[in-house]
Amino acid sequence: MNITTFSNNNVRGDDSSPIIRAKTFNIPEKCFNKGVGCAWRSGNKFSIYPRSQTVSKTPKNDVENKILNIRHEIVLFHPILRKLVNESNGTYLSLQKLVDSSKNNDNHVELLKLSRQYRSIIRVCIENLQEALNDAKDGSDMINLQSYITIFYSVECIWHLCEILYIDKIPGDIVLPYLLEWVRFHFPCHEQTAAQLLEACERGSEDHDDYWDTVIGMVVQGRVDVARALLKLNSLSETNEFKLVDNSLRSMPVYSIYGGISTGEFTVTWKHWQAECRAKVTSRVLASQPKLELIMRLIIGEYSAFESIRSTYTSWFDMLGGYVMFTAPWSRTHELSAAASACAGMGSMPSGSRLDRTLRALLEGDMHQVIHEIQHITDNGWFATHLSDILYHCGKLKVLDKHQNNVTQRLRDSLILEYGTLIMEHKSLWSVGLSYLASCPPEGLCRAHLLLERIPINTHAKAMRVVAEANKYGLLEVGEGVWRVLSGRHSAAGRDGAALSAAVRGGAAGRAGRCAGAALRHYCRTGCLPAPDLLLTAGPALLIDDTLLFLGKYCEFHRMYKNKEFRKAAQLLISLITSKIAPDFFWETLLLDALPLLESDEAMFTADDTYDMMLCLELRAQNFNREKAELLRLALLRNLARTALAEKPEESTQ
Amino acid sequence: MTHLYTKMSIDIQGTFVSQKINKVRWIPEDYAETKCFLTGSWDDEVNLITVWTFESVNEDEEVEYPRALTKYPVDDDVTQIKFTEKNKIAVSISNGDVKILEISAYDKQTPLKEIFSWKSLHNYGNTKCSATSLDTYEGDIASIGEDGNVNILSGRRGEVNRTIKGADSCSLHSICYLKHTEVITGNIRGHIKIWDLRSEVDKPAASFLLAGDELAATCIINHPTQPHIVLAGSESGSVAIWDLRMNTFPTSLLSAHTGGVTEMQFHPENPQKLLTCAVSGELWDWNMETITKSTKGPDNQLVWMPLQDKNTMMINSLMPSFHQALNSLDCEKGRILCGADNEAVYLIKNLKY
Secondary structure (H helix, E strand, C coil), rough: EEEEEECCCHHHHHCCCEECCEEEECCHHHCCCCEEEEEECCCCEEEEECCCCCCCCCCHHHHHHHCEEEEEHHHHHHHHHHHHHHHHHHHHHHHHHEEEECCCCCCHHHHHHHHHHHHHHHHHHHHHHHHHHHHHHHHHHHHHHHHHHHHHHHHHHHHHHHHHHHHCCCCHCHHHHHHHHHHHHCCCCCHHHHHHHHHHHHCCCCCCCCHHHHHHHHHHCCCCCHHHHHHHHHCCCHHHHHHHHHHHHHHCCCCCCCCCHHHHHHHHHHHHHHHHHHHHHHHHCCCCHHHHHHHHHHHHCCCCHHHHHHHCCCCCCCHHHHHHHCCCCCCCCCHHHHHHHHHHHHHCCCCHHHHHHHHHHHHHHHHHHHHHHHCCCCCCCHHHHHHHHHHHHCCCCCEECCCCCCCHHHHHHHHHHHHHHHCCCCCCCHHHHHHHHCCCHHHHHHHHHHHHHCCCCCEEEEEHHHHHHHHCCCCCHHHHHHHHHEEEHHHHHHCCHHHHHHHHHHCHHHHHHHHHHHHHHHHHHHHHCHHHHHHHCCCCCHHHHHHHHHHHHHHHHHHHHHHHHHHHHHHHHHHHHHHHCCCHHHHHHHHCCHHHHHHCCCCCCHHHHHHHHHHHHHCCCCHCCHHHHHHHHHHHHHHHHHHHHHHHHHHHCC | CCECCCCCCCCCEECCCCCCCCEEEECCCCCCCCHHHHHHHHCCCCCEEEEEEEECCCCCCEEEEEEEEEEEECCCEEEEEEECCCCCCEEEECCCCCEEEEECCCCCCCCCCEEEEEECEEEECEECCCCCEEECCEEEEEEECCCCEEEEEEECEEEEEEECCCCCCCCCCEEEEEEEEEEEEEEECEEEEEEEECCCCCCCCCEEEEECCCCEEEEEEECCCCCCCEEEEEEEEEEEECCCCCCCCEEEEECCCCCCEEEEEEEECCCCCCEECCCCCCCCEEEEEHHHEEEEEEEEEECCCCCCCCCHHHHEECCCCCCCEEEEEEEECCCEEEECCCEEEEEEEEEEC
């Protein structure tokens, strides 16, 4: 299949730049030459078929007509990512439960815990992918795994920053320590070299190729102590220049919310310290040691100094922590955007990657853009869904549309609905998808209803599970539908018992009636009743339909007759006759059943009963075989003759 | 009913396995602690019977994680796994097949070997029909299916010894051997029947209803030391207890779980302890002492008392807030394995018994 891309006129939002969103597939099969038809199947599957079929007399040509089923490849259905789907489902549901149970309470501690849980799930997933990559042998597998790893690395990186900026409540809103931690965690440049050098603890470590890069890297990461320790390893560390830098680094004031001084006070001390450092730089005492001078220029927050080392890093995030630390360590969450744009603007490289754009938007607090960017990550919406949900519940997601309407909830819901619908497509994961849809009423439940009805059901066990899940969310009609369909399937195959039990389960009166009718017809043909075990034990369930009730009672009549409880049987029979609920075709059988009882030695029916039966016989005479009707009339008359006489004296005595 | 979340040091460890697990079974060991177990999956494109072992990732680490040793693909859902002998399992599959597979005694990594296979043992003529469950007794196997038939198979000779055709007009969902010549079955309507296998005619020796709600009897077991005591779990989540010597009405009908009971097991070492798991995601540990201890009958036999006050039941919940169905459990000493619909296997350690 050849794939070419072309741009179509899909226009995104306000800016009118066309975005390439369409792919063209060339299908080589001959049968599609004359025109192609297309039809949606469930979920994101569709089928294409030749519009003009080549109908020919020779059956050979039929082979050429093909129907192609086409579906979108879903990365989340990869066995390793299925673990992520299932595990995060648990966290998602705990989050919904938490929010439901504490509507007004402040639950940011719990939300933070859940956010960390999500991140640890992503970490486990990356670990699993890494393991699989190490074991992988097939080339394309390796490429896929590698790309999944890249995706989830950036997912975790974005989530972590999001957690710091929006989910966590930072004391005093002084974000720097968290930001530094984030940088160290995700961009651990030079860390290994630093550890190696410190472990070796040799004087003259500057002979190591990466010595200066490492020292500067540690400064930029805000790890002043490590940088100082490394400087001590330099063979010139006893010189004045080194001592001066060490002293400057050591005396750097560090702000702590619990330190007992106000931000104002701290700012004054810090500015004073930086002014001192600046004086040292301008006095050119360090001119002989350009690297030390660079360090000093960095710690006084000189933009050009940061710019000069930008090229040694792959991204601008590496420098963000250091830049904030040495320019405005008192920055609050919402003040980071200036630092971000300063860092991103360094160097000539345009910041083009998705991760770049997302992190910029995140630091600028443009949540709309953040969600927009992460929706394009090829993880089938897993990240966008879960992140926007937790941000929404933290009250940190505010998205306005073109007309300044608040569409936050609609955005969150639509993401969850999309994700739930996608997951529900999978044969095994449908119940996971269902739980997402159910958390977004009312539309989610409507979707769930439609999708549940379309789940293929092969066994009763699956049917019971689907119905139980549907009932859990109050979708009782699904259960009725499922059992009705199963009942239909069973009755079409002539399994009356199974059909009846399914119909009764589904509460489908009409269906149950038809099944009962079929059972009675079966009896008329073969003379044996199907499913007596069911009918004799079915209690109130029989009441849903008259024909079914009739069948049940008729079955009981047979049981009594077999057990030779003739008098009781006769009574039941007469009540069946007089209740007139028997279907038309069954009257003949029903009345003929009275024949042996009429002919028994002892009279089983009273005169009144006999009159009733005669009436029924005459009213329905046209349904009867003439010979049988005559036989019945005779029996009825003879019974009347003996009962009328036997009962007469009693009546006259009254 | 009271749920005592006692602060025992119960340790729960979950592992995601990328398949919904319908059955879990420990593989018994003779002289060592059991390390290996089996899982059977359901509701997936390709279902597997997998042999696992618990292994620590690093040598010094104490926590052990399951690692798959060998996988045996089956055509449809695995509906039941039971041991016929020490290293042989009988498996029922929802395409109607019943198989006997052998686990190598020496190396668990060896692929499972098929000893016998009854293709489409349960069927609707030419159409497929699910073999819903089976039970084993000294090498014999009794299997049931949606066709309502009961098949008695010989696990040694690989023959079908007997078929009770149309044992039920509805689909059968649970079966249990009461003794070598007697099985008890439960159908989709909660109709329980006892079959005497010596009898020539295909008629139940006794039959009774689980409850009036017409819901399926999803599992049946009998008490290990008092085989006349039979317990059945219902799709509604209730558990019924019968004393087969007394009458056909349940001595007690406890509305227990909020979703269908999926599996019940008496603790192999302590028959006073019952473990149940359910579609509603609960795993409960019942103390049955209150039921048995209460009185002795006239001939000095233990009589199971009808429960008047359900609050006296001692039940511990072993699985805190779980949102998906728990399908299976298997207990061995202080450890319980659990298979769930969230595609995970759970190991619960430090159970007191």
